[in-house]
Amino acid sequence: xxxxxxxxxxxxxxxxxxxxxxxxxxxxxxxxxxxxxxxxxxxxxxxxxxxxxxxxxxxxxxxxxxxxxxxxxxxxxxxxxxxxxxxxxxxxxxxxxxxxxxxxxxxxxxxxxxxxxxxxxxxxxxxxxxxxxxxxxxxxxxxxxxxxxxxxxxxxxxxxxxxxxxxxxxxxxxxxxxxxxxxxxxxxxxxxxxxxxxxxxxxxxxxxxxx
Amino acid sequence: xxxxxxxxxxxxxxxxxxxxxxxxxxxxxxxxxxxxxxxxxxxxxxxxxxxxxxxxxxxxxxxxxxxxxxxxxxxxxxxxxxxxxxxxxxxxxxxxxxxxxxxxxxxxxxxxxxxxxxxxxxxxxxxxxxxxxxxxxxxxxxxxxxxxxxxxxxxxxxxxxxxxxxxxxxxxxxxxxxxxxxxxxxxxxxxxxxxxxxxxxxxxxxxxxxxxxxxxxxxxxxxxxxxxxxxx
Numbered sequence: 001x002x003x004x005x006x007x008x009x010x011x012x013x014x015x016x017x018x019x020x021x022x023x024x025x026x027x028x029x030x031x032x033x034x035x036x037x038x039x040x041x042x043x044x045x046x047x048x049x050x051x052x053x054x055x056x057x058x059x060x061x062x063x064x065x066x067x068x069x070x071x072x073x074x075x076x077x078x079x080x081x082x083x084x085x086x087x088x089x090x091x092x093x094x095x096x097x098x099x100x101x102x103x104x105x106x107x108x109x110x111x112x113x114x115x116x117x118x119x120x121x122x123x124x125x126x127x128x129x130x131x132x133x134x135x136x137x138x139x140x141x142x143x144x145x146x147x148x149x150x151x152x153x154x155x156x157x158x159x160x161x162x163x164x165x166x167x168x169x170x171x172x173x174x175x176x177x178x179x180x181x182x183x184x185x186x187x188x189x190x191x192x193x194x195x196x197x198x199x200x201x202x203x204x205x206x207x208x209x210x211x
Numbered sequence: 212x213x214x215x216x217x218x219x220x221x222x223x224x225x226x227x228x229x230x231x232x233x234x235x236x237x238x239x240x241x242x243x244x245x246x247x248x249x250x251x252x253x254x255x256x257x258x259x260x261x262x263x264x265x266x267x268x269x270x271x272x273x274x275x276x277x278x279x280x281x282x283x284x285x286x287x288x289x290x291x292x293x294x295x296x297x298x299x300x301x302x303x304x305x306x307x308x309x310x311x312x313x314x315x316x317x318x319x320x321x322x323x324x325x326x327x328x329x330x331x332x333x334x335x336x337x338x339x340x341x342x343x344x345x346x347x348x349x350x351x352x353x354x355x356x357x358x359x360x361x362x363x364x365x366x367x368x369x370x371x372x373x374x375x376x377x378x379x380x381x382x383x384x385x386x387x388x389x390x391x392x393x394x395x396x397x398x399x400x401x402x403x404x405x406x407x408x409x410x411x412x413x414x415x416x417x418x419x420x421x422x423x424x425x426x427x428x429x430x431x432x433x434x435x436x437x438x439x440x441x442x443x
Contacts, residue, residue: 030268031268036268036269036270036271036386037269037271037276037385037386038276040271040272040273040276041271041272041273042270042271042272043272043424079218080216080217080218080219081213081214081215081216081217081218082214082215082216082217082218083213083214083215086214086217111217111218112221114218115218115221115222115225116221116225118222118225119221119222119224119225119226119229120225122225122226122229123225123226123228123229126229126233127229127233130233130320131319131320132319134318134319134320137320138433139237139316139320139322139432139433140237141233141234141237141320142318142319142320143236143237143240143320143321143322144232144233144234144235144236144237144320145233145236145320146236146319146320146321146322147232147233147236147237147239147240148229148232148233148236151232152229154262
């Protein structure tokens with residue numbers, strides 16, 4: 001097996017995922033009339049939603065910040081950088097078996113997904129704080145913040161459902177985030193550039209030091 | 212590392228979109244309600260009701276949706292009055308009606324443009340009970356058992372303060388506070404208590420539910436909760 005995500009990355013991913021789940025469900029109760037009517041207790045749901053929202057960026061920030069975050073920082077760099085192969089990947093009909101496209105640790109879809117979530121978290125946090133503590137802002141800005149919070153929430157629901165759908169369709173990739181490793185076959189066929197990179201590294205390590 | 216930092220650009224682009232939305236969202240919202248709203252109204256599935264276009268959010272502070280039928284509904288007026296009243300739904304509808312069309316503004320920011328209300332002036336209800344000298348304020352209770360609100364007598368006698376029973380030409384539903392609620396046009400939505408049960412005339416203002424939780428007692432839209440730039 002080839003290690004893919006270390007403990008720090010997996011802990012950051014799953015705590016963030018849990019917070020997203022809480023926020024999406026309490027958000028639905030606060031937003032959608034039928035759910036509001038079904039559950040009521042607005043003050044309770046509001047408190048849970050606000051505190052989960054404030055905590056939302058914490059797992060990733062803690063993961064990135066310390067000595068322990070070296071691999072997470074490196075993966076953020078990989079997600080940031082786009083190559084010609086990413087453009088090629090988008091043009092492929094069959095994106096799961098990329099064929100000649102030399103995919104690295106993340107394919108272009110994963111890059112889009114991670115980048116969207118990073119931006120969405122910042123936007124939701126900023127607009128959410130405006131809704132919770134509206135006093136400094138004019139009514140037009142409050143209405144604007146509500147507008148943004150609502151439409152980004154729709155985007156997030158779509159992105160999360162899509163993310164889960166793709167994860168379920170590819171159990172080995174999902175295993176990378178649950179157990180932390182993937183099979184060499186998967187790495188070689190679906191992330192060939194990353195496969196060369198990691199096998200190269202281990203060969204370098206195994207080579208005996210010259211005497 | 213090779214490649215272009217597209218990720219960073221997309222990330223910053225999202226933040227820019229968010230900031231633009233905060234600045235111009237209320238204009239965009241108005242445009243959507245005028246241009247897309249009419250089509251959504253024709254959608255029979257009800258799914259479009261979830262889109263954030265021209266919709267009320269349903270706020271209820273208790274565990275279940277309060278319900279009271281028209282026949283069993285009673286509005287009680289008590290406290291510093293000459294004659295305590297118990298009005299039925301029918302009696303309220305028999306009084307002189309007043310219509311109002313105003314934007315509904317929540318203190319947290321959501322706004323529904325040009326909402327049509329119908330009801331009777333709160334002042335008329337008070338006159339019927341006869342307010343005694345020394346009375347200064349009103350305390351409202353909801354039949355949800357928890358929510359309370361308040362107004363000064365002077366605020367209550369404004370022409371744009373209604374005991375409302377119709378919204379957009381239809382009888383008020385449970386979700387919107389039916390059968391009878393308050394609609395205080397110049398103030399944020401939290402003042403317009405839903406499921407109105409009792410009006411008590413008092414000699415001082417007693418802060419209501421959200422006011423105990425930090426919101427202003429005098430909730431003038433644009434002139435309260437730290438704002439003073441937008442007098443109505």
